[in-house]
Amino acid sequence: MAGFGVEEKMSIIEINSLDKSFGGLSAVLNVNFFLEQNELVGLIGPNGAGKTTVFNLITGVYKPDQGSIIFNGQNITGMAPHAICARGIARTFQNIRLFNDLSVLDNVKIAAHKNVPYNFFSAIFRTPGFFKGEEIIEKEAMKYLEIFKLDDKKDELAKNMPYGEQRRLEIARAMATKPTMLILDEPAAGMNPQETNELMNLIAQIRREFKLSILLIEHDMSLVMGVCERIYVLDYGQIIAEGKPEDIRRNKRVVEAYLGEEGE
Amino acid sequence: MQILKNKFIRFCADVLILAALFTLVQYFITTGLLNQYYQINLASMCINIILSVSLSLINGFTGQLSLGHAGFMAVGAYASVILTQMLGQPFIAGIFAACLAAGVCGFIIGVPTLRLKGDYLAIATLAFGEIIRVTLQNIDYVNGPAGVLGITKLTTWPWLFAAAVITTLVVVNLINSSYGRAIISVREDEVASELMGINTTKYKVIAFVIGAMFAGLAGAMYAHFFYIIKPETFNFLKSFDILVMVVLGGLGSTSGAIIAAIFITALTAALQSFPAIRMILYALILIIVMIYRPQGLMGNKELSRQTFGRIWSGRKNEHNRN
Ligand SMILES: Nc1ncnc2c1ncn2[C@@H]1O[C@H](COP(=O)(O)OP(=O)(O)OP(=O)(O)O)[C@@H](O)[C@H]1O
Numbered sequence: 001m002a003g004f005g006v007e008e009k010m011s012i013i014e015i016n017s018l019d020k021s022f023g024g025l026s027a028v029l030n031v032n033f034f035l036e037q038n039e040l041v042g043l044i045g046p047n048g049a050g051k052t053t054v055f056n057l058i059t060g061v062y063k064p065d066q067g068s069i070i071f072n073g074q075n076i077t078g079m080a081p082h083a084i085c086a087r088g089i090a091r092t093f094q095n096i097r098l099f100n101d102l103s104v105l106d107n108v109k110i111a112a113h114k115n116v117p118y119n120f121f122s123a124i125f126r127t128p129g130f131f132k133g134e135e136i137i138e139k140e141a142m143k144y145l146e147i148f149k150l151d152d153k154k155d156e157l158a159k160n161m162p163y164g165e166q167r168r169l170e171i172a173r174a175m176a177t178k179p180t181m182l183i184l185d186e187p188a189a190g191m192n193p194q195e196t197n198e199l200m201n202l203i204a205q206i207r208r209e210f211k212l213s214i215l216l217i218e219h220d221m222s223l224v225m226g227v228c229e230r231i232y233v234l235d236y237g238q239i240i241a242e243g244k245p246e247d248i249r250r251n252k253r254v255v256e257a258y259l260g261e262e263g264e
Numbered sequence: 265m266q267i268l269k270n271k272f273i274r275f276c277a278d279v280l281i282l283a284a285l286f287t288l289v290q291y292f293i294t295t296g297l298l299n300q301y302y303q304i305n306l307a308s309m310c311i312n313i314i315l316s317v318s319l320s321l322i323n324g325f326t327g328q329l330s331l332g333h334a335g336f337m338a339v340g341a342y343a344s345v346i347l348t349q350m351l352g353q354p355f356i357a358g359i360f361a362a363c364l365a366a367g368v369c370g371f372i373i374g375v376p377t378l379r380l381k382g383d384y385l386a387i388a389t390l391a392f393g394e395i396i397r398v399t400l401q402n403i404d405y406v407n408g409p410a411g412v413l414g415i416t417k418l419t420t421w422p423w424l425f426a427a428a429v430i431t432t433l434v435v436v437n438l439i440n441s442s443y444g445r446a447i448i449s450v451r452e453d454e455v456a457s458e459l460m461g462i463n464t465t466k467y468k469v470i471a472f473v474i475g476a477m478f479a480g481l482a483g484a485m486y487a488h489f490f491y492i493i494k495p496e497t498f499n500f501l502k503s504f505d506i507l508v509m510v511v512l513g514g515l516g517s518t519s520g521a522i523i524a525a526i527f528i529t530a531l532t533a534a535l536q537s538f539p540a541i542r543m544i545l546y547a548l549i550l551i552i553v554m555i556y557r558p559q560g561l562m563g564n565k566e567l568s569r570q571t572f573g574r575i576w577s578g579r580k581n582e583h584n585r586n
Pocket residue numbers: 022025027045046047048049050051052053054094219
C-alpha cells in the first residue's frame with residue numbers, strides 16, 4: 001500500500017457490459033462505466049437515450065438482461081431495490097415520487113426507517129426505548145430538512161408544496177437513507193435558473209459534507225458542464241463518449257447526437 | 265423528560281377513561297339495566313370493532329385489498345371451539361389457538377401473493393374465504409354444514425372489552441411508529457417505498473398476518489358468545505360487511521373504522537326484522553358515501569384529543585394534523 005507511490009483510487013461503482021431491452025427495443029446496450037469515491041459524474045444524452053433505464057438497473061427496479069453492477073466491491077446485480085438501498089445507494093426520480101398525502105417530515109422519516117433504533121415490540125408496547133428512538137428519528141429527519149431549507153414546512157403535505165421544493169424534498173428523503181452514493185434523475189427539471197443554481201450549490205455542499213459520490217442525469221448540457229467532473233454521454237442505449245466537460249463539448253459524436261435531436 | 269412526563273399523564277388519563285367505561289357497562293350488566301337484547305348488540309359491536317380495525321390495517325393502512333376477512337374469523341372460531349369444547353382447554357388457550365391458526369393461514373396466503381404487485385391478494389383472499397367455508401362444511405369432526413352447537417358461553421364483557429381495546433391499541437401503536445410509517449409508505453407509493461430501503465413485501469406480510477390474527481380473535485369471541493358456529497356464518501357476505509365498515513369509516517383511519525363498526529352494528533340491530541332492507545341500505549349508504557365523501561367518514565384523519573380540544577374550545581380545525 002503505502003510506499004509504492006501509486007495513488008490507488010477505489011471505484012465505488014463499476015458497471016460492466018450492461019444490457020436491457022424492452023420487447024424488441026434495446027434501451028441499454030453494452031454499457032460500461034464507473035465512479036470513483038467522492039466523484040460527481042454526469043450522465044447525459046438525448047430523450048429516450050436510456051439514462052433513466054440505467055438508473056433503474058442500478059437501483060434494482062429492473063433486472064439487467066446481461067452484465068454486472070459492482071458496488072463497493074460487492075456484486076449487487078439483480079438484488080431487490082431495498083437491499084441495494086441498504087448497501088448505500090439512494091436515488092431521486094425524474095417524475096417526482098413523493099409520498100404525496102404524507103407530511104414533509106414523514107416523507108423523510110420513512111427513509112430513515114432503514115436505521116430504526118427500536119424494535120417492533122418496543123413500538124407496540126411503547127417502551128421508553130420507543131420514545132427515545134422516535135426522538136432520534138425526528139432529530140435526524142429535521143437535520144436533512146434544515147440542509148434543504150424545508151424545516152419550516154415540515155407539517156405540510158408533500159403534494160401541496162411548490163415544484164422546486166418537492167424536488168429538494170426528494171433529495172432530502174434520499175439523504176435520510178444515509179447513502180454513500182446518490183443518484184439524481186434530472187434534479188433541476190422544471191426549475192428556474194435561480195432555483196437551479198441554488199440546487200447545484202446544495203448538491204456540492206452535501207457531497208462535501210457527507211463524502212458522497214454522485215451520479216447525475218441532466219438533460220440540460222450547460223448545467224452538467226458546470227458542475228460535473230466527468231461526463232458520460234448515452235445515445236440509443238450506448239455510451240458514445242466519456243471525458244471532462246470541455247472534451248465532451250467539443251466531441252463530434254456528442255454534438256451530432258444533440259443536433260440530431262434538435263433536427264427532429 | 266418533559267415529553268415523557270406529558271405522555272405519562274395522557275396515558276393515565278386514557279387508562280382512567282377506559283376503566284370508567286368498562287366499570288359503567290359492567291355495572292349496567294350486573295344490575296340488569298342492560299337486558300339480553302342490548303348485551304347481544306354490545307357483543308356484536310365489540311366483535312365488529314375488532315374486525316373492522318384489523319381489516320383497516322390491511323385495506324386502509326397497507327393499501328392491500330383483502331376480501332376474505334370472514335375466512336380468518338372462521339379459522340379462529342373453529343380453532344378456539346376445538347380447543348375449548350373438544351379438547352377441554354381453557355378459553356385463553358382457545359383464544360391463543362384462534363390467533364395462531366388465523367395468523368398461520370394469513371402467512372401462507374400472504375407470502376406468495378404479497379410478493380407480487382397488483383390485486384392478487386384480493387383474488388387469493390376471496391378464494392380462501394370460500395375454500396375455508398367449503399372445507400368446514402365437509403369436516404365431520406366439526407359437524408359439517410350443521411356446525412357446532414351448544415358452545416359454552418365464555419365470552420363475557422371483560423373479555424370483549426379487553427379484546428377490542430388490545431386490538432385497537434396494537435393497531436394504533438403500530439401505525440404511529442416507524443414500522444407503521446413503513447407500512448403506510450407501501451400504500452402511498454410502493455416503488456418509492458422499496459427504493460427508500462423498505463422491504464415492502466415484509467411489511468405487507470406483517471400487516472396482513474396481524475390483521476388475520478385479530479380476525480381470528482374476533483372469531484373466538486363470536487363462537488363463545490353466540491353458542492353456535494356454522495360455516496355459512498362466515499361467507500362472503502360477512503367479509504363484505506366488514507369491508508363496508510372500513511370503507512365507510514375511511515381508508516386509513518382507526519377511529520373511522522371504530523365509528524363505522526358501531527354505526528353498522530346499530531343499523532343491523534335496528535333492521536333485524538327486515539334483513540332484505542338491510543342489504544339495500546348498505547348498498548345505498550356505500551353509493552352515497554362514494555358520491556359525497558369518497559374518502560369515507562374520517563378520510564385518513566383520526567379523532568384525537570386535539571379534535572376534542574378544538575371542539576371544546578370552539579375553534580375551527582386550524583392545523584389539520586395527519
Ligand atoms: N418499462 C419500460 N417498458 C418499455 N419501454 C421502456 C420502459 N422504460 C423505458 N423504455 C424505453 O426505453 C428507452 C429509454 O428510456 P429512458 O426512460 O431510459 O430514456 P431517458 O434517457 O431517461 O429519456 P428522457 O430524457 O426522456 O428521460 C425509451 O425508448 C423508452 O420508451
